[in-house]
Amino acid sequence: xxxxWTRMGDGSAVEMTPDxxxxxxxxxxxxxxxxxxxxxxxxxxxxxxIEIFSAPWRVIGVEPGHEVPLTKDETACTLVSSQxxxxxHLPISREAxxxxxxxxxxxxxxxxxxxxxxxxPAKAMVSLDQVSIERLLATTVFPVLYGAMxxxxxxxxxxxxxxxxxxxxxxxxIDEARQEExxxxxxxxxxxxxxxxxxxxxxxxxxxxxxxxxxxxADFWATLKTVEExxxxxxxxxxxxxxxxxxxxxxxEIEYNGKKLAGMFPHQQLKVVEEAGADIFGPxxxxxxxxxxxxNVARAVTFVKEVCKxxxxxxxxxxxxGVGGTPMFETPPVDALSRASVAMVEIAKVxxx
Amino acid sequence: MGDPFGMSxxxxxxxxxxxxxxxxxxxxxxxxxxxxxxxxxxxxxAEKLHVSTFxxxxxxxxxxxxxxxxxxxxxxxxxxxxxxxxxxxxxxLLDIKIAAVEKLKGKLPV
Amino acid sequence: MAHEDLIKEAQESVLSQDKAKAIDVANRALAAxxxxxxxxxxGFIVGIRQLGDKFDExxxxxxxxMLSAEAMEAAMEICNAALxxxxxxxxxxxxxxxxxxxxxxxxxxxxxxxMRASGFEVHDLGRDCPTDKFVDTAKEVNANVVGASAxxxxxxxxxxEIVEALKEAGIRDQVKFVVGGAVxxxxxxxxxxxxxxxxxxxxxxxxxxxxxxx
Numbered sequence: 001x002x003x004x005w006t007r008m009g010d011g012s013a014v015e016m017t018p019d020x021x022x023x024x025x026x027x028x029x030x031x032x033x034x035x036x037x038x039x040x041x042x043x044x045x046x047x048x049x050i051e052i053f054s055a056p057w058r059v060i061g062v063e064p065g066h067e068v069p070l071t072k073d074e075t076a077c078t079l080v081s082s083q084x085x086x087x088x089h090l091p092i093s094r095e096a097x098x099x100x101x102x103x104x105x106x107x108x109x110x111x112x113x114x115x116x117x118x119x120x121p122a123k124a125m126v127s128l129d130q131v132s133i134e135r136l137l138a139t140t141v142f143p144v145l146y147g148a149m150x151x152x153x154x155x156x157x158x159x160x161x162x163x164x165x166x167x168x169x170x171x172x173x174i175d176e177a178r179q180e181e182x183x184x185x186x187x188x189x190x191x192x193x194x195x196x197x198x199x200x201x202x203x204x205x206x207x208x209x210x211x212x213x214x215x216x217x218a219d220f221w222a223t224l225k226t227v228e229e230x231x232x233x234x235x236x237x238x239x240x241x242x243x244x245x246x247x248x249x250x251x252x253e254i255e256y257n258g259k260k261l262a263g264m265f266p267h268q269q270l271k272v273v274e275e276a277g278a279d280i281f282g283p284x285x286x287x288x289x290x291x292x293x294x295x296n297v298a299r300a301v302t303f304v305k306e307v308c309k310x311x312x313x314x315x316x317x318x319x320x321x322g323v324g325g326t327p328m329f330e331t332p333p334v335d336a337l338s339r340a341s342v343a344m345v346e347i348a349k350v351x352x353x
Numbered sequence: 354m355g356d357p358f359g360m361s362x363x364x365x366x367x368x369x370x371x372x373x374x375x376x377x378x379x380x381x382x383x384x385x386x387x388x389x390x391x392x393x394x395x396x397x398x399a400e401k402l403h404v405s406t407f408x409x410x411x412x413x414x415x416x417x418x419x420x421x422x423x424x425x426x427x428x429x430x431x432x433x434x435x436x437x438x439x440x441x442x443x444x445x446l447l448d449i450k451i452a453a454v455e456k457l458k459g460k461l462p463v
Numbered sequence: 464m465a466h467e468d469l470i471k472e473a474q475e476s477v478l479s480q481d482k483a484k485a486i487d488v489a490n491r492a493l494a495a496x497x498x499x500x501x502x503x504x505x506g507f508i509v510g511i512r513q514l515g516d517k518f519d520e521x522x523x524x525x526x527x528x529m530l531s532a533e534a535m536e537a538a539m540e541i542c543n544a545a546l547x548x549x550x551x552x553x554x555x556x557x558x559x560x561x562x563x564x565x566x567x568x569x570x571x572x573x574x575x576x577x578m579r580a581s582g583f584e585v586h587d588l589g590r591d592c593p594t595d596k597f598v599d600t601a602k603e604v605n606a607n608v609v610g611a612s613a614x615x616x617x618x619x620x621x622x623x624e625i626v627e628a629l630k631e632a633g634i635r636d637q638v639k640f641v642v643g644g645a646v647x648x649x650x651x652x653x654x655x656x657x658x659x660x661x662x663x664x665x666x667x668x669x670x671x672x673x674x675x676x677x
Contacts, residue, residue, distance in 0.1 A: 010648040035520070059367065067370040067410040068391060069381035078357045083617045086355020103427050105357070105365050108377035109385065137453035139436040141425030141443070142378035143385055153569065166572035169529045170587065177526070203453035206385050215569065216525075235452050237385035248569065249524020263521030279388045288662065289648040314384040314391065319364060321355055328648060330616050331356045338367040345368050351384060351391035353364055 004054050007336040009296045010289040011329030018054065021294055025049050028295040032285075032302035036245075036265040041302050045347050049301070052339050052346075053294045059338045062345045069352045071280065071316050073210040073241055075113035075147050076101065085117075086321065086330045095135055102140050108352075111147035111208050112136060118151035119192050120160070126198050134202050145239065146199045147208035150192060150226075152219035155184035162187075165250060181251045185222040192226040197234060206237030206279070213269075214243040216250030217261040220269075224256050224276040231277030240273045241282030241318055242266070245303060267306045274313055280352070283307045284318045289328045293336045297325030297343045304348040314351035317344045324353075373419070374427040376402065376409040379447060386449065401447050422446060466497055473506025473538070477580075478514055480530035482537050489541040499542035503582070507538045511580045515665050518577070525573060532580035539582055554581065555675050558601045559610035560588030561644075562621035567614035570644065570664075574610070577664040583608075583671075594621060598628045606638050608671055610661075613644040622647070623655040639674040643667060 003015035016024070025046055033040035041049070052060065062068075074085055076097030081087030090097070094112055101110040112133055114122035122129065129146065136144045156164040162184045165177035196207050207230070213220035227238055247269065249262025256272045264272070266283035273281045285300035304317045304324070322328035325340035344350050370377030376398055383394035395406040402422070408414040419426050424446060425439030434442055437457055444451040469492045476485035485507065492502040514531050517523045557578055561568050568590040578585045586604055588596055601609050609629065613619045622642045629635040642652050643661040652660035658674055661667030671677075 010650050012650055059363070061367045065407040065410060066368075067375075067377070068368055069377050069384060070364060070369045071381070071385075072361065074355075078355055078361060084615070086360075086616060088357060101361070102372060105361055106369065106372040106374045106377070106427060107361070107365060108370050108372045108381040137437070137440075141373045141436065141439045143382055145385075153567070159566070164568075166568055169525060169572065170575065172529060172533050174526045174529065200452075203456035205382070205452060235386075235450070239385070246521055248573075249521075249526070250569065252524035252526045262524045265521070279385055289650075290660075290662065311390070313388050314394070320360065322645065326360075328646065332359045332363075334359055334363045337359060337363045341364050341367040351394075352381070353368055 006053055007293040007327060007333055008289070009287045009291050009293060009327055011327035011333055011336065014292065016292065016294075018050070021053055022046070022050055024292050024295040025298040028291070028298035029302045032299045036267065036303055036306070038265075038267060038302060038306040041298065041305070041347070045301075048347055049294065049298055049343060052343055058335050060342055061338065062342050066345055068345055068350060069108035071109045071145070071208065071239055071282075071352060072101070072107060072111060073147055073208060073318075073320065075111050075117060077113075077115065077117065081115060083330075095132055098136055098144065099140060102142050107142070109143040109145060109205075111145040113147040117147070117149055117210070118154055119148045119188070119195055120151065120154040122148050123191050123195055126195055130198055130202050133199060133204050137203055143205035143237070145206040145208045145237070146196070146204050147210055148195070149211045149214065150188055150209060150219055150223050151211070152184055152188045152215035152222060155188055156180070160184065178251050178253070181216070181218040185218040188219070189222040189226050192222070193229050196226070196230050196236060200230075200234035200236050204236065206239060208239045208241060210241045211243035212240050213247050216248040217254045218251050220247055220261050221254045221256055224272055227273070227276040227278050237280070238278045239280040239282060239316065240278045241316075242269060242284040245283075245285045266303050267310050270307050270311055270315075274311070278313065280314045280316050281307070281311065282316045282318045284323045285325070287322045287326065287328050293325065293327060293339065297340050300325040300340070301343050301348045304344060304350060308349045308351070316352035317348065317350045319344060319353050370410050371412060372427070373425050374412050375415040379443065380409065382443070382447070382449065382451070398447065466495065466501070469495060469497060469502065470506045473502055474510035474513065476538070477507055477510030477531050477534050480527055480534055482530070482534040485534040485538040486541060489538040493541070493545050499545045503539065503542050507535055508582060511535055511582075514580070515577060515668065519663070519665050525576065528573070528576045528580060532576055535580050535582065554583050554677055555607040555671065556584045556586070556604055557608040557610060557671070558586045558588065558597060558604065558606040560592035560597060560612070561590040562611050562613045562618050562625070563591055563593050564621065565613050565615055565618040566590045567612075567644075570614070571612045574612070574643070574661070574664045574667055577668055578671075581668050594624045594628050597625050598632045598634070601629070601638055602632065602634060607675060608639045608641060610641045610643065610667070613642070613647060616646050619644070619646055619651065622651075622657070626655050626657065639671065641667060641671060
């Protein structure tokens with residue numbers, strides 16, 4: 001039986017028989033269905049995935065006419081930063097990097113952000129980022145967003161003023177831990193609202209909240225409340241991109257509009273993001289490095305398909321390193337990446353990536 | 354994140370609309386600022402441009418059309434609208450508000 | 464009361480994060496003639512494993528895990544006191560930290576909670592921890608396991624540094640070295656000679672138990 005050359009979730013090459021490929025795809029879909037309580041992939045979708053992964057070509061693409069717009073997180077760090085962002089450290093300005101994305105990579109949108117890509121450290125630099133965005137708004141044609149991570153963990157000691165709840169939990173101080181989380185969430189929210197309004201002032205097209213909920217349910221809550229406020233008081237388009245497929249319950253009891261945030265899977269995260277008023281939602285499904293690329297893509301597509309089915313707003317699935325079925329490797333193989341890309345568009349029916 | 358060739362460029366080639374090379378930026382605006390899902394966003398833009406939704410991603414069709422409509426091209430052609438001028442024309446063509454264009458209007462002498 | 468009922472109660476006391484109940488059950492089990500090992504292994508430890516499954520499924524969260532750990536520790540104290548001198552049932556001593564240059568610690572906090580809840584003695588070195596500290600603490604507490612977490616590709620190489628430092632200190636063969644973190648992979652663990660790669664807290668516990676023959 002001839003083998004199919006493919007990849008693992010860590011990017012390493014592997015050969016699989018057609019039966020192994022099929023079994024992996026079905027098992028992955030069932031895993032997602034079981035975990036997230038969503039429908040598994042249908043037979044024709046499984047066949048489509050098999051076709052995608054059996055294709056002998058290095059790079060594959062969507063069918064003509066099925067193309068989708070792209071948004072991007074991590075700003076232009078990919079060109080100007082170091083290994084910190086798997087970047088190429090080109091000796092160019094951030095503005096030039098964004099323009100390269102417009103006219104060389106032909107992205108549909110792009111964002112500018114601070115190199116230390118979180119709201120807290122970027123706050124001190126807001127006026128610099130404002131004029132950079134103004135310059136880009138004047139010179140580019142495509143939508144320009146401002147991007148940053150809520151990264152609420154920076155509000156805890158030693159980086160911030162509030163006691164680290166992980167330390168308090170370790171001392172069994174559950175109530176104190178929860179109180180510190182809420183205080184951090186309030187301050188994080190204040191900072192994010194302050195900064196986003198500065199970009200509304202100068203006419204930015206939108207804001208991208210990247211890796212939302214990285215510090216758990218309180219981080220998610222702070223972002224949702226920020227989005228709520230911004231949609232009432234600004235003209236900004238808002239994209240909320242997640243950090244994981246599952247909201248970590250550091251607090252465990254925070255609710256948004258009566259819904260407990262801890263433990264939410266992507267299709268549940270979508271609902272509260274919609275309620276907050278966001279314009280684009282970017283679900284994340286984490287790659288398992290010891291499983292095949294096909295397994296990872298099948299699993300990711302199963303989750304995201306349900307998100308797309310339930311969504312009333314555009315869905316731009318996260319397909320960066322280690323998410324959305326892409327391998328967890330700094331220089332991901334283009335064969336695996338293009339397959340994840342196509343699967344998201346053709347099977348999950350995303351509105352963008 | 355990371356590795357411009359392996360990540361950004363691969364997605365752009367495999368699945369991306371093509372930005373200002375085609376009509377990707379226009380469709381993206383309808384998603385970001387008007388919350389349109391993809392089919393609705395493509396339909397809206399296609400109708401405004403008097404092309405099919407299929408043509409929106411066709412660089413042959415869109416290159417000529419963008420020059421004709423003067424809404425910004427990927428090549429740097431002297432005399433054609435760029436930056437804010439292109440955005441102003443896009444806002445008018447699509448009958449939408451673009452924040453930077455509104456800010457500019459506010460700055461122009463009466 | 465039948466031993467089976469006590470075992471079930473022990474499991475439930477941990478699942479419901481009820482410290483008082485765990486203490487009560489431990490005392491009643493010993494009074495009923497059960498061995499400390501039996502009530503621990505079949506009662507409390509099984510309960511913690513079930514709680515771990517619920518944590519993985521998103522039915523319980525970190526605060527509940529901590530409260531269960533507290534219940535578990537209280538029960539273990541009673542059971543260990545009932546064992547003959549020198550036979551106390553710590554399941555192993557673990558030294559764990561986030562590597563130098565890396566300040567991410569939420570994942571590590573979950574692992575620490577889970578390990579404590581599972582009956583391990585855990586020395587948490589915190590975040591941004593210098594390589595020397597891993598080695599010095601491992602020697603000081605006679606660790607069975609050293610765990611290193613890294614969330615950034617830029618700091619991943621510190622895990623290799625720790626392996627080399629353990630060899631230089633002459634204790635590499637005495638400890639099991641486990642690596643984890645979002646950017647860590649099995650391939651990387653194999654490359655640097657780690658004993659195991661933990662993809663999440665539950666996986667880490669299972670692998671540590673297997674490595675220690677528990």
